[in-house]
């Protein structure tokens with residue numbers, strides 16, 4: 001189990017922006033310069049009782065690129081876009097599975113289109129770089145990133161990647177995470193007793209605001225979709241323990257097992273849907289796009305889902 005506190009070694013940029021953060025946090029309806037919250041008491045005991053809340057976390061305005069697993073064959077880019085203002089922080093993962101290109105191209109396209117109005121936006125387009133290069137889901141030697149959260153700094157390569165993603169999410173106070181995947185068939189075409197068909201679904205951890213937001217995103221995106229086959233479904237069977245057969249079936253080569261494992265107890269490696277165990281308060285959205293659509297359409301829909309969520313949490317201005 002990942003211990004806390006997590007590393008803050010890259011926290012300097014955030015600290016440098018602190019005065020700006022305080023300014024931004026105070027620039028609401030109050031008149032400039034108004035002092036309304038200054039502590040009055042001077043003795044230590046009173047000050048302890050009246051300690052003001054910590055300033056809100058702010059990612060400095062601008063862009064930064066880092067490397068995850070630097071110096072290894074798995075090294076990959078992490079892009080950080082800060083608004084300089086407090087707000088929600090959205091992280092997007094693409095390329096967790098190397099044979100699901102709609103996910104990584106969708107994440108990559110967000111690099112060009114998504115700039116935060118408030119809060120911050122982080123993207124890892126190619127989370128399993130070697131798998132995307134070879135166009136395979138993953139390999140036994142690498143491990144399956146979406147079964148290994150919250151990660152292990154001395155484990156399989158993808159366990160180490162999971163650890164760095166978890167660490168990054170903690171450092172940047174990420175509270176919404178989109179994990180972009182693809183599934184070979186549409187959920188709407190699933191047979192009554194067949195295996196998982198996850199295309200056009202969004203699954204979340206079972207907590208608010210994730211559950212409500214996902215359904216609002218689905219409703220909004222579906223209202224703009226003209227072909228009924230492209231419509232999304234909300235999928236939430238985590239922890240139910242009595243779902244239909246496909247939710248209990250162990251996965252082998254397609255996206256169908258992670259949600260079940262995410263229902264495990266603490267300390268169990270899981271899909272991204274289990275990350276809130278290590279990062280309380282995190283909302284996770286696992287988006288599965290049906291590969292029976294053209295690649296271009298899958299990319300466009302991934303972008304649309306992400307941007308719709310980003311608007312609803314104030315990261316994109318409406």
Ligand SMILES: [Zn+2]
Pocket residue numbers: 096097100180181182255
């Ligand atoms: Zn996947």
